Amino acid sequence: MIEAVDIYKSFDGKMILDNVSATFKTGHTNLIIGQSGSGKTVLLKTLVGLHEPDSGSVIYDARNFTGMSDQERIDARKEIGMLFQGSALFDSQTVEENVRFPLDIFTDQSLEERRERANACLKRVNLENINHLFPSEISGGMQKRVAIARAIALNPRYLFCDEPNSGLDPKTAIVIDELIQEITQEYNMTTIVNTHDMNSVFAIGENIVFIYEGKKHWEGTSDDIFHSDNQALNDFIFASKFFKKIKEHR
Amino acid sequence: MTFLFHLGRYALFVRDVFRRPVKHRLLLTQTIKEMDVLGLSSVGIVFIISFFMGAVITLQTAYNIELPFIPKYTVGVAARDSILLEFSSTIVSLILAGKVGSHIASEIGTMRVTEQIDVLDVMGINSAGFLVLPKVLAMIFLLPFLVLISMGIGIIGGWTAGSLTGVVPSNDFIYGIQYAFIPFYIVYSLIKAVVFAFLITTISGYWGYYTTGGSLEVGHSSTRAVVVSSIQILLFNLLLTQLLLA
Numbered sequence: 317m318i319e320a321v322d323i324y325k326s327f328d329g330k331m332i333l334d335n336v337s338a339t340f341k342t343g344h345t346n347l348i349i350g351q352s353g354s355g356k357t358v359l360l361k362t363l364v365g366l367h368e369p370d371s372g373s374v375i376y377d378a379r380n381f382t383g384m385s386d387q388e389r390i391d392a393r394k395e396i397g398m399l400f401q402g403s404a405l406f407d408s409q410t411v412e413e414n415v416r417f418p419l420d421i422f423t424d425q426s427l428e429e430r431r432e433r434a435n436a437c438l439k440r441v442n443l444e445n446i447n448h449l450f451p452s453e454i455s456g457g458m459q460k461r462v463a464i465a466r467a468i469a470l471n472p473r474y475l476f477c478d479e480p481n482s483g484l485d486p487k488t489a490i491v492i493d494e495l496i497q498e499i500t501q502e503y504n505m506t507t508i509v510n511t512h513d514m515n516s517v518f519a520i521g522e523n524i525v526f527i528y529e530g531k532k533h534w535e536g537t538s539d540d541i542f543h544s545d546n547q548a549l550n551d552f553i554f555a556s557k558f559f560k561k562i563k564e565h566r
Numbered sequence: 567m568t569f570l571f572h573l574g575r576y577a578l579f580v581r582d583v584f585r586r587p588v589k590h591r592l593l594l595t596q597t598i599k600e601m602d603v604l605g606l607s608s609v610g611i612v613f614i615i616s617f618f619m620g621a622v623i624t625l626q627t628a629y630n631i632e633l634p635f636i637p638k639y640t641v642g643v644a645a646r647d648s649i650l651l652e653f654s655s656t657i658v659s660l661i662l663a664g665k666v667g668s669h670i671a672s673e674i675g676t677m678r679v680t681e682q683i684d685v686l687d688v689m690g691i692n693s694a695g696f697l698v699l700p701k702v703l704a705m706i707f708l709l710p711f712l713v714l715i716s717m718g719i720g721i722i723g724g725w726t727a728g729s730l731t732g733v734v735p736s737n738d739f740i741y742g743i744q745y746a747f748i749p750f751y752i753v754y755s756l757i758k759a760v761v762f763a764f765l766i767t768t769i770s771g772y773w774g775y776y777t778t779g780g781s782l783e784v785g786h787s788s789t790r791a792v793v794v795s796s797i798q799i800l801l802f803n804l805l806l807t808q809l810l811l812a
């Protein structure tokens with residue numbers, strides 16, 4: 317479980333996160349949603365330690381991540397996997413080298429063992445026989461899956477995904493969503509997904525936190541959304557005619 | 567204020583670069599790889615530039631001291647000292663600040679804007695050290711060799727030009743390059759090469775590492791890396807000359 321407690325964060329005097337508190341459950345796909353510029357990416361990066369909060373704390377299973385020493389943080393980070401918006405695969409490395417990278421750095425396994433683990437992770441995301449290809453030689457959807465394989469290589473306890481569907485067609489986006497949800501349950505991880513994709517919200521949103529103008533405005537499940545009277549949430553979720561119709565028919 | 571901001575942040579960046587690496591074996595592998603990418607790939611350009619600059623230095627010196635009471639071997643002496651003292655270390659380093667510096671800044675800058683550096687940070691890897699230290703070590707090790715190569719090729723270039731044009735007879739030139747030779751000049755040049763290698767790699771790494779934005783900013787970082795590295799090379803050249811030769 318990950319808890320954000322009274323998080324404040326500002327840049328150049330502009331408040332981006334204003335007293336945000338939320339709980340993200342283990343074994344669930346937790347979603348942070350909100351429109352562009354709402355502060356959800358800053359919240360995700362604060363949770364993962366890429367930004368330091370001005371005040372407040374981030375708790376990883378009763379361990380205060382914000383208050384950890386550098387060495388404690390380095391150890392804690394081995395339990396974290398992260399999937400970035402643009403996949404962020406290393407251009408100069410092949411697919412297999414990308415997936416093997418955390419193993420090369422943090423384990424003393426033999427090359428054979430590391431390769432075996434990398435292949436197992438690639439197989440888990442339904443990718444085989446592309447080990448020797450470079451990221452530029454595979455599709456965007458495949459890049460996302462390679463990034464997921466890299467993120468799970470060290471059996472992390474926490475998985476963070478920043479807009480995993482960005483730039484993907486709807487069908488591939490669903491495949492990635494389902495893969496994230498399956499892996500979360502299989503590894504019993506605490507997964508936090510940052511998204512503004514409505515398909516993701518309804519497909520995998522087990523616990524949803526809605527951020528609006530830097531504040532947490534709403535929290536609930538994908539079913540709760542239909543009964544919410546939060547104006548900002550409704551304006552965001554049911555912005556399109558299609559989703560408005562769905563709401564009317566329920 | 568901007569200057570002080572960058573100076574302070576550069577100092578902190580250099581401290582991070584030299585923090586203990588995650589795995590020494592990996593550092594060695596990466597350093598060898600960088601030697602190939604940054605150093606060995608520059609041998610060709612060092613060869614060409616050194617040969618022609620040596621030739622031009624010889625011809626210009628010869629044409630400017632065409633006096634009957636100055637012996638011809640003086641051209642060899644002047645060409646040798648120009649090449650050893652200034653050209654091979656400073657000019658070659660300035661050229662490599664352009665080639666290697668822009669390469670480092672654009673590579674690391676692209677990694678920054680595509681979040682590849684964030685991947686390292688999330689994993690708890692010291693990204694500054696992981697990306698820049700191998701480049702610093704590779705260049706510190708290889709630049710002195712490139713300078714030595716440049717010295718040799720520059721002198722060969724001078725001898726070839728002098729002999730082929732007939733401006734300086736071969737025997738006079740060879741006598742000149744041996745006349746009143748001071749071995750410390752080579753040591754002085756190699757010390758400068760080590761300092762310049764450090765400046766090129768850390769300054770370029772710094773500008774790349776702190777790139778924000780997109781491809782346009784990567785280009786800006788690359789340009790700044792070359793400009794700032796070049797100015798620092800000239801500044802430290804002055805300081806080292808005063809310190810080592812005064």
